[in-house]
Amino acid sequence: MLILLKSLAKVLKVLKDGATPNQIAGGVALGFVLGMTPGWPLQMLLILFITLLLNVNLTMAGVATLLGATMGLLLDPLINMFGRILLQDLTAFKGLYTAMYNNPFLMLTRFNNTVVMGSLVVSLLLAAPVFFLSRRGVVVYRKKYLPKMDKFKVIQLLKGSKLYGLYVRLDRMGVMK
Amino acid sequence: MIRKSFLAVIGVVTLLFVAGVWLLDDIVVAGMVEKTIEAMTDGPTTLRGLDLAPTDMRVTWGSLSIQDPDKPWLNMVQTGSADFDVKGMQLFAKKLVVNRMALRDISLGRLRPGQGIPEPGKEPPSLRPRKKVEEDKPESGGGFLSLENLKGTLPKVDLTGKAKKEMNLDQVLKPDQMKSVQAVNRTSAMAEERSAYWEKRLASSTLEQDIAAIQRDSKKIKMGGYANALEAAQALEELNKLNQRISKANAEYQEIQQGIDRDNKAIQKSYAEAQALVEQDVAAAKSLAGVGGLNPKEASSMLFGPMVIGQFQQVMGYLQMARKGISGSGEPKPQGLALRQGQWISFPVTSRVYPRFLVERIDLGGNLIDTYGNPTMTLKGTFTGLSSDARLYGKPALLNAEALEVNGGTGRYVVTGRFDHLHDVSVDTLDIKGTGLRWDDIQISRDSEGTWPKTMSTRKGATTVHFVLKDSEMDGTLTMEAHDPQFIFSGNPRTESQRAMQQMFQDFGTLSLTARLRGSLQAPRMDVSSNLDKALSSQISKLVGKQQKDAEDRVRKGVTGQFSKSQDQARQKMDQSRQKLNGRMNAMKQPLDSVSGEVNKAKAEAERKAKKEAEDKLKKEAGKQLQNLMPR
Numbered sequence: 173m174l175i176l177l178k179s180l181a182k183v184l185k186v187l188k189d190g191a192t193p194n195q196i197a198g199g200v201a202l203g204f205v206l207g208m209t210p211g212w213p214l215q216m217l218l219i220l221f222i223t224l225l226l227n228v229n230l231t232m233a234g235v236a237t238l239l240g241a242t243m244g245l246l247l248d249p250l251i252n253m254f255g256r257i258l259l260q261d262l263t264a265f266k267g268l269y270t271a272m273y274n275n276p277f278l279m280l281t282r283f284n285n286t287v288v289m290g291s292l293v294v295s296l297l298l299a300a301p302v303f304f305l306s307r308r309g310v311v312v313y314r315k316k317y318l319p320k321m322d323k324f325k326v327i328q329l330l331k332g333s334k335l336y337g338l339y340v341r342l343d344r345m346g347v348m349k
Numbered sequence: 350m351i352r353k354s355f356l357a358v359i360g361v362v363t364l365l366f367v368a369g370v371w372l373l374d375d376i377v378v379a380g381m382v383e384k385t386i387e388a389m390t391d392g393p394t395t396l397r398g399l400d401l402a403p404t405d406m407r408v409t410w411g412s413l414s415i416q417d418p419d420k421p422w423l424n425m426v427q428t429g430s431a432d433f434d435v436k437g438m439q440l441f442a443k444k445l446v447v448n449r450m451a452l453r454d455i456s457l458g459r460l461r462p463g464q465g466i467p468e469p470g471k472e473p474p475s476l477r478p479r480k481k482v483e484e485d486k487p488e489s490g491g492g493f494l495s496l497e498n499l500k501g502t503l504p505k506v507d508l509t510g511k512a513k514k515e516m517n518l519d520q521v522l523k524p525d526q527m528k529s530v531q532a533v534n535r536t537s538a539m540a541e542e543r544s545a546y547w548e549k550r551l552a553s554s555t556l557e558q559d560i561a562a563i564q565r566d567s568k569k570i571k572m573g574g575y576a577n578a579l580e581a582a583q584a585l586e587e588l589n590k591l592n593q594r595i596s597k598a599n600a601e602y603q604e605i606q607q608g609i610d611r612d613n614k615a616i617q618k619s620y621a622e623a624q625a626l627v628e629q630d631v632a633a634a635k636s637l638a639g640v641g642g643l644n645p646k647e648a649s650s651m652l653f654g655p656m657v658i659g660q661f662q663q664v665m666g667y668l669q670m671a672r673k674g675i676s677g678s679g680e681p682k683p684q685g686l687a688l689r690q691g692q693w694i695s696f697p698v699t700s701r702v703y704p705r706f707l708v709e710r711i712d713l714g715g716n717l718i719d720t721y722g723n724p725t726m727t728l729k730g731t732f733t734g735l736s737s738d739a740r741l742y743g744k745p746a747l748l749n750a751e752a753l754e755v756n757g758g759t760g761r762y763v764v765t766g767r768f769d770h771l772h773d774v775s776v777d778t779l780d781i782k783g784t785g786l787r788w789d790d791i792q793i794s795r796d797s798e799g800t801w802p803k804t805m806s807t808r809k810g811a812t813t814v815h816f817v818l819k820d821s822e823m824d825g826t827l828t829m830e831a832h833d834p835q836f837i838f839s840g841n842p843r844t845e846s847q848r849a850m851q852q853m854f855q856d857f858g859t860l861s862l863t864a865r866l867r868g869s870l871q872a873p874r875m876d877v878s879s880n881l882d883k884a885l886s887s888q889i890s891k892l893v894g895k896q897q898k899d900a901e902d903r904v905r906k907g908v909t910g911q912f913s914k915s916q917d918q919a920r921q922k923m924d925q926s927r928q929k930l931n932g933r934m935n936a937m938k939q940p941l942d943s944v945s946g947e948v949n950k951a952k953a954e955a956e957r958k959a960k961k962e963a964e965d966k967l968k969k970e971a972g973k974q975l976q977n978l979m980p981r
Binding site: 224227252255256260270273275279285286 | 350351352355356359438439441442444688689690691692693694695696697698699700
């Protein structure tokens, strides 16, 4: 529970002033791509490398990975169908697929799996909208909702709880760091 | 925009990775090779001194040993150094592909270091097989088990005659288990059943009543002395009607009689067949009583059978090991149906697809090493197409090797093998030809009384093995030739029979032996013959002749006695019911024949009378007509 609380506090802190909107949006977009694709095919290691290399917010990337994974699970039948269309019906790519299929190294991308292919393409297509929407969302949140945050009943309840008190005390003692 | 600290971390990680590969690649590749071989052979595998050069993917090792899963104190295969290159790109697909391998010094069945050979059945607990061999599965152990069972079926001869003297016929002759008695009982039951059937048939038929009625009605008809044609014509009409009834009754009678005759013939035939089974019962009783007379053909089976089975077991062991490694096509990848599993789409294969494990060519060299680690023969040859999926590889595995005896010996072995697993029915063939061989102390029997030779040695031996294993059907032939064989007995002869037997073996010039093993892995059949057969069986016959004959006579008398007893009882019963049935049939036949005769006689007379009268009348009428025509 404490971990959850700590994560929530961290997210709120990031949204408050912990990172620039671009850093947050970049983390969300890359985390979303990471979460959408099941397993760890080769290309995901590349995305992870980019995520760690670029100065994006890693907390938001982690949160977005969880959201992406949940979304991938919910949309699995559609993604599966989309992947099958990409692999079987796009005859123009057949030559490329065949070349990749015959290369043991590129087979590590597991591109010929319908869900891997479907989720990779869907997540990459959605990455740009997710980036811009997130950036806009952060800006709007900070401008409109942040000053009123303390007035929200949920936040008041949360701050009034014994658990939050314990968290604050532990945080001051440096235990939560 | 770029996290500089991460770049530093990446740099450190990369350095560590390179260092790790440099230091640990040998362990990783060794583990991969060990795991692959273990999966193929079931034997715990140890690879020593492996060195991988990552730049050109060249691998060398110092030694490889594969422990025998059934005899953990032995290494099933042990090799010396090897040198080969691995296809690096295929490692990404978790495939171990080797183009060409040079392999030196091979030993099959070598004692593991620090282990003595344990007493049979007293294997050290610490050396128990790591993986239990599934003995029930025919493809894994069925062949060995069945061959082991074959030993129990080999003929045995008791030269002491003790068993025959103590023979208890009552225990041996159990009438309900004798085939001939069973056949007599079956025939008797059949006779009873058929007799009851015909009795029932007669009871439900009106034939007897019909015949009585015919007899009765025949008395109402005038059977001759007809006064005129009219009377004859009237009688003829009635006689014809009666004759029709007689014909009908006769037909039914004939049908029943023919049926009874048919059944009687079948019963007689069945009795004759039962008689023929007496010989089988005599043979079975002789076997039960241990009075088996030794057929000349069985002499070699008795003496050399265990040794031959051992040879076949060795050949089959390596064939089965090869079969285990060179399997058919792999299982198709299951299509995932669960969430996030997706489906795997296949595309045309344009580049070469390799099986999980493949060594395209092994160049064999160095020496063949014996159980104790001493070089015995120089080895030269190739083994091509050793793969975990022969269908995918597309070629059968082939073995061609030649071994020459070291230290000035003349021994030479030529081995060729073909392991074809390209189709549903796999066919493995192994041919071994050995010439100029020196055999020391080949174990023949465990006899401790000095009757049978314990071991055989020769300075000039030759052998051939041709073994085909087609799916689970085998056909193997083994020939052995030993010039001037030396047979060693456990001690000096103590009895006359032992002296005679030992003398016979000492005088023997050249031993030629042929063995054939056929049938399924589960139920193999073995025939062994040699030029020793006749001499051996006649020697045995001389030694046990009288006892043998007496015991045989007793058994034969007992069996025929039991058979005759049951046959007499059955015949008595059958004769009674046959007599009863015949009596009933005869009781019908007599009146039927009698009435039929009378009717036929009367019919002839009536017809004659009617005909004569008609002729006279016709003549009279014709005369009248003629007179009218004449001019007056």
